[in-house]
Structure formats: structure tokens, C-alpha cells
Amino acid sequence: MAKPFRFGVQCGPVASGSEFGARVRAIEASGYSTLFVPDHFIDQQLSPMVALAAAAEATTTLRVGTLVLGNDYRHPAAVAKEAATIDLLSDGRIELGIGAGWMTSDYDALDLVYDSPGTRIARLAEAIAVIKGCWSPGAFSFSGEHYTIAAYDATPKPVQEPHPPVLVGGGGRKVLSLAGREADIAGINPNLRAGALTADAVQSSLADLTAQKIEWVREAAGERFDEIELQIRYFLTAVTDDRRGLAEALAPAYGLTADEALESGVALVGTVDEICDQLVQRRDEWGVSYVIIGDDNVEAFAPVVARLAGT
Amino acid sequence: MPHDRKFRFGVMVPRAESAHEFCETARQAEDLGYSTLFVPDHFVDHPLAPLPALATAAAVTTELRVGPLVLGNDYKHPVVLAREAATLDLLSNGRLELGLGAGWMTADYEKAGLTRDSAGVRIARLAESITVLKGLFADGPFTFHGQHYTINELDGHPKPVQRPHPPFLIGGGAPKVLGLAAREAQIIGVNANLRSGEGESSDAANSLAPARTDEKLAAVRDAAGDHFDDLEIQTLVGFVHFTDDASSIADVMAGGFGVSPKDALDAPVTLVGTENEMIELLETRRARWQMSYHVIPREAMVQFAPVLAKLART
Numbered sequence: 001m002a003k004p005f006r007f008g009v010q011c012g013p014v015a016s017g018s019e020f021g022a023r024v025r026a027i028e029a030s031g032y033s034t035l036f037v038p039d040h041f042i043d044q045q046l047s048p049m050v051a052l053a054a055a056a057e058a059t060t061t062l063r064v065g066t067l068v069l070g071n072d073y074r075h076p077a078a079v080a081k082e083a084a085t086i087d088l089l090s091d092g093r094i095e096l097g098i099g100a101g102w103m104t105s106d107y108d109a110l111d112l113v114y115d116s117p118g119t120r121i122a123r124l125a126e127a128i129a130v131i132k133g134c135w136s137p138g139a140f141s142f143s144g145e146h147y148t149i150a151a152y153d154a155t156p157k158p159v160q161e162p163h164p165p166v167l168v169g170g171g172g173r174k175v176l177s178l179a180g181r182e183a184d185i186a187g188i189n190p191n192l193r194a195g196a197l198t199a200d201a202v203q204s205s206l207a208d209l210t211a212q213k214i215e216w217v218r219e220a221a222g223e224r225f226d227e228i229e230l231q232i233r234y235f236l237t238a239v240t241d242d243r244r245g246l247a248e249a250l251a252p253a254y255g256l257t258a259d260e261a262l263e264s265g266v267a268l269v270g271t272v273d274e275i276c277d278q279l280v281q282r283r284d285e286w287g288v289s290y291v292i293i294g295d296d297n298v299e300a301f302a303p304v305v306a307r308l309a310g311t
Numbered sequence: 312m313p314h315d316r317k318f319r320f321g322v323m324v325p326r327a328e329s330a331h332e333f334c335e336t337a338r339q340a341e342d343l344g345y346s347t348l349f350v351p352d353h354f355v356d357h358p359l360a361p362l363p364a365l366a367t368a369a370a371v372t373t374e375l376r377v378g379p380l381v382l383g384n385d386y387k388h389p390v391v392l393a394r395e396a397a398t399l400d401l402l403s404n405g406r407l408e409l410g411l412g413a414g415w416m417t418a419d420y421e422k423a424g425l426t427r428d429s430a431g432v433r434i435a436r437l438a439e440s441i442t443v444l445k446g447l448f449a450d451g452p453f454t455f456h457g458q459h460y461t462i463n464e465l466d467g468h469p470k471p472v473q474r475p476h477p478p479f480l481i482g483g484g485a486p487k488v489l490g491l492a493a494r495e496a497q498i499i500g501v502n503a504n505l506r507s508g509e510g511e512s513s514d515a516a517n518s519l520a521p522a523r524t525d526e527k528l529a530a531v532r533d534a535a536g537d538h539f540d541d542l543e544i545q546t547l548v549g550f551v552h553f554t555d556d557a558s559s560i561a562d563v564m565a566g567g568f569g570v571s572p573k574d575a576l577d578a579p580v581t582l583v584g585t586e587n588e589m590i591e592l593l594e595t596r597r598a599r600w601q602m603s604y605h606v607i608p609r610e611a612m613v614q615f616a617p618v619l620a621k622l623a624r625t
Binding site for chain 2: 014016017018020021041049051052056057073074082085086088091110111148152155156
């Protein structure tokens with residue numbers, strides 16, 4: 001059954017605390033559900049957990065989330081504790097997005113070994129088990145390949161029951177299967193096996209490949225598929241009267257035709273009416289109801305949010 | 312620049328029942344004149360994660376400074392930490408005091424499945440971490456090839472608001488870590504020696520005796536050289552108790568910790584007595600140890616406020 005639409009904004013860099021506060025209040029006022037902060041070690045990005053705590057205090061109902069934490073950058077017991085602290089101090093507004101880690105520049109920055117996707121995803125699976133274990137009542141033990149937890153009764157416990165929504169994002173079969181088994185929200189992303197948002201990654205988001213990714217989630221989820229909220233972070237977004245012209249200008253850089261680009265799972269382009277129609281159509285076809293855009297489009301997309309959010 | 316040695320006070324807030332309670336505590340701390348709200352960093356017994364909690368406290372106040380007391384260096388990579396700390400400094404408009412220690416509590420390491428290396432290794436790693444943090448806070452790309460961390464041409468972002476960097480608060484109780492603090496930090500946390508890995512050990516308690524505190528200050532002074540006058544000396548007062556009968560409490564403490572009653576009262580981590588006796592104790596400690604920055608437990612925050620009102624900024 002189709003879930004109600006909701007919308008999120010992925011936050012970019014800010015110059016000051018007051019600018020950040022004003023921006024997140026504007027996002028809340030425009031009807032968006034969630035502020036997301038990414039987790040990378042390049043450019044000017046804020047560190048997510050600190051920024052989410054600040055965003056929650058600057059607002060009253062806005063949910064706050066990571067899109068997504070790179071699992072390899074922190075110990076899952078530390079992640080569980082920070083997320084539970086934010087959940088407590090925001091009165092239950094965190095959504096914990098976590099992925100296997102993919103951007104090679106992050107691994108260079110931290111001087112971490114960039115393991116094979118299989119190893120990174122296996123580690124992510126263990127980390128999710130550790131995080132959920134830390135959030136559960138009582139003491140928790142875990143003896144995995146990558147993490148060991150010894151009778152640890154983690155505190156604080158989160159406010160949301162049974163735990164904050166876990167968002168697992170990815171573009172490959174293994175990680176989307178993991179999302180199907182473990183996540184409350186599945187992020188349907190480009191395949192980032194190349195370690196960057198390359199033409200190959202964008203091409204992996206063509207319409208039929210996006211449908212394939214959702215099928216992977218469904219197969220792994222089994223009966224719980226209907227409980228999973230499907231999310232897409234649209235990287236190519238514009239409210240414009242010239243949908244086709246824009247697509248024709250942009251698509252060749254990614255090796256796509258204009259039509260392929262417009263129908264792909266990374267683009268959301270057109271007038272407010274066209275975008276709304278497209279989102280409804282994609283929810284019908286793919287089941288995707290949770291729509292994320294960048295923070296340069298908060299105002300332009302506000303009419304879309306006003307029309308569709310909660311419907 | 313020489314530190315003015317004027318008193319200031321922090322409050323230690325390791326837990327909260329709710330968002331409302333935590334935010335009210337932060338606002339009240341600011342209203343009562345506390346300089347800084349501190350949150351500890353442990354996997355066990357201390358239910359708030361420091362950095363998100365400090366971001367929350369900063370967001371609901373305007374002047375209150377915020378700091379971890381102290382982050383365990385081994386729990387996060389310094390590149391991660393640099394970004395988190397700088398984000399907090401940016402979003403709080405320059406109110407972070409960056410407390411960092413070598414990590415010590417055995418239970419933290421055991422519960423999370425981390426290796427607790429020898430004190431020497433942990434302190435060497437802390438020293439490298441401080442270098443990495445300062446390098447990433449500074450302008451431009453930073454390169455470092457250490458024993459524990461390797462950084463290649465990384466330009467840390469965001470940059471903190473406080474330049475060249477937020478004050479470092481480095482705490483410890485043994486000569487090695489205090490020497491490191493004296494060389495690298497702006498605020499020196501003079502604490503128990505926690506080599507046993509447990510806060511409640513007799514070894515830790517004995518290390519707090521006044522004569523031992525003299526030795527710690529001597530170690531800081533030796534390592535700091537001419538620079539000693541620039542350092543702010545801080546301690547965490549674990550036990551604050553208002554009473555007309557300090558000597559009875561001193562007898563009980565002395566029995567519990569295996570020290571003399573006089574040492575129990577004079578130890579820098581206890582404040583027992585009337586308001587006036589506390590003022591006298593704090594004046595004495597400042598004269599003897601240059602200790603002007605005292606962190607009070609959350610439970611004593613309100614009751615201690617009259618003492619604070621008389622001493623803060625004097």
C-alpha cells in the first residue's frame with residue numbers, strides 16, 4: 001500500500017550558527033519532514049551528529065537524520081550512543097541513516113583501508129546489529145567478525161519505540177538486500193561502486209534499473225516489505241518551464257538521452273505540476289514516497305511539498 | 312598572555328531524564344553564572360553522548376561555553392573528531408572548550424571491544440591526535456605521518472570560529488599526561504591518577520591528596536617552563552557537600568578513602584563545609600595550586616550558586 005508522501009532536505013555547508021538556525025527553521029516552515037546531513041570528509045560539510053542536535057533545538061517538529069553515516073568512520077557503539085542522545089534530546093525526532101561507506105576520498109582522509117564492497121557491507125550488517133542491540137532494553141553482547149560487545153547495557157535508550165527508524169541506503173544488490181532485511185527506510189541510490197558520482201553511477205539509476213533495485217529490497221524483505229518506506233535522494237532537481245531543454249543540456253554529460261535522464265531515479269525536473277505528476281507516478285510504479293532534495297531548492301520545491309506532503 | 316587566575320566555574324552534566332530537563336539545566340547554568348557546561352565521555356554509567364548533548368546545550372543558551380570533560384581519544388579518529396569539534400564551535404559561535412584525554416576507563420574498552428593499550432601508548436596516541444586536530448583546525452592542507460595516524464594533504468573543514476583553535480583542555484593525573492597538557496593545552500585538568508582504570512579505586516583516591524597535587528602542579532610547571540603563567544588550572548570537584556560540621560564528614564571520607572581527615576577536606580576534588588568555608592578552601596587552592604577553574608556536579612549546581620556568585624570573575 002502506498003505510503004503518504006514526505007519530503008526531506010539534505011543540508012549543505014553553512015557559514016555560521018545563526019545561518020544554520022535560520023535555514024533549518026525555513027525548512028520546517030515550508031512543510032518538509034526531515035533535515036538530513038551527509039557524512040563526508042571533503043569540502044565544507046558539517047559533521048552530522050553535532051549538526052542534527054543543533055537543528056533539533058532550533059525547531060520543534062522537524063525530524064533530523066543522517067544521509068547517511070559512513071559506517072567505517074566510527075565505532076557502532078559510539079554511533080548508537082550519539083543517536084540515542086539526539087533522540088532523547090529531540091523528543092524522538094532522529095532517523096539514523098547508515099551506509100557501508102563508499103567515497104574513496106573519505107577513506108583517504110581517514111587513512112582507512114577501502115575494503116571490498118562485500119567486506120564493507122558485512123561490517124555494516126554487524127554495525128546495524130550492534131546499534132539495535134545497544135538501543136534494546138538490558139545488556140547486549142555480540143561477537144562478530146568486526147565488532148565485539150561484552151554485556152553492554154548502553155545508555156541512554158532512545159525515545160522512539162522500538163527504536164529510531166534505521167535508514168539504509170545503497171545502490172547494489174547486497175546493500176539493498178540488507179536494507180530489505182533490517183531497515184525501516186530503504187534509500188534507493190545510484191550504484192557507487194566506483195567511489196564517486198560518475199556517469200556509471202548515474203546510468204545505474206535509469207528507470208528500469210531503479211525498479212530492479214526496489215525488487216532487490218522486496219525480495220530480501222519478504223512480508224515486511226510493506227512496512228519499509230522507500231526513499232530517493234534526487235541529485236538533479238529543478239523547477240522549470242523547460243523540462244526538456246534542461247534535460248537535453250544536462251543528460252549528455254552522463255551519457256544519457258534526455259528521456260532517459262528525465263525518467264531516471266536521480267532526476268526531478270519540470271513545472272510544479274509536472275513534478276507532482278511524476279512523483280505520484282513513481283509512487284504508483286516504484287512505491288517511493290520519501291523524496292529528498294538539496295538545500296538549494298527548498299523554496300522552489302515548497303509548492304510541491306505543500307501539494308503532496310501527507311497525501 | 313598570562314592567565315588572570317580569576318575564578319570561573321563549570322557544571323558537569325552526565326545525564327538527563329528528558330530533553331526538557333536537559334535544556335532547562337543548560338539555561339539555568341547560564342542564568343546562575345556558570346561559565347561552562349561539561350558532559351563526560353564514557354560508554355558506561357554516563358548516559359549522554361557528549362558532542363550532540365553539547366550542541367543541544369549551546370543551541371538553547373547564548374553565552375554558556377560547552378565542553379566534553381573529557382573525550383576519550385581512543386574512541387574516535389582525530390579526523391572525525393576535528394570535524395565534529397569544528398562543527399560544534401561553528402554552530403555555537405565559538406563556545407567550545409575541547410577537553411581531550413588519553414582514555415582510561417577499563418569498562419569503556421571492554422564493553423566496546425576496544426584494545427586498552429599501555430598508558431604510554433595511549434598518551435603517545437593522544438599527543439599525535441592533538442597535533443592532527445591543531446593541523447586540521449589551521450588554515451590550508453595538513454600532512455602528518457605519525458606512529459598512529461597518517462594524514463595526507465587534508466584541509467579540515469569546517470574551520471572552528473575560535474582562532475587559531477578552540478582552547479584545548481587536557482586532563483590527567485600522571486606526570487606524562489600532565490606534561491603533555493602543559494606543552495599543548497590552554498586549560499590543564501588536574502585529576503586523579505586513573506592508571507588503575509577505575510575511578511573508585513584507593514589508588515585514584517590517594518593520588519588526590521594535597522601533597523600529591525603539589526607534585527602534579529610541579530610536573531605541569533616543569534613541562535610548561537615560562538609558559539606556565541599562561542595556563543588555566545582546572546579541576547573536577549566530584550563531591551560538594553554543604554554542612555556546619557565539616558569535620559564529621561571529613562572523618563567519614565577519610566575512612567572511605569584511606570586518607571587523613573585533613574587531607575580529605577583539602578583535596579582538590581572535595582568541597583565540604585559552609586559557604587564561607589568553601590570560599591576559603593577555594594581561595595587556598597588557588598593560592599597553592601593556581602587552581603581557578605572548578606567544575607561542580609549537576610546535583611550541587613543550584614546550592615553552590617551563592618559561592619559562585621561571590622567568587623566568579625574575582
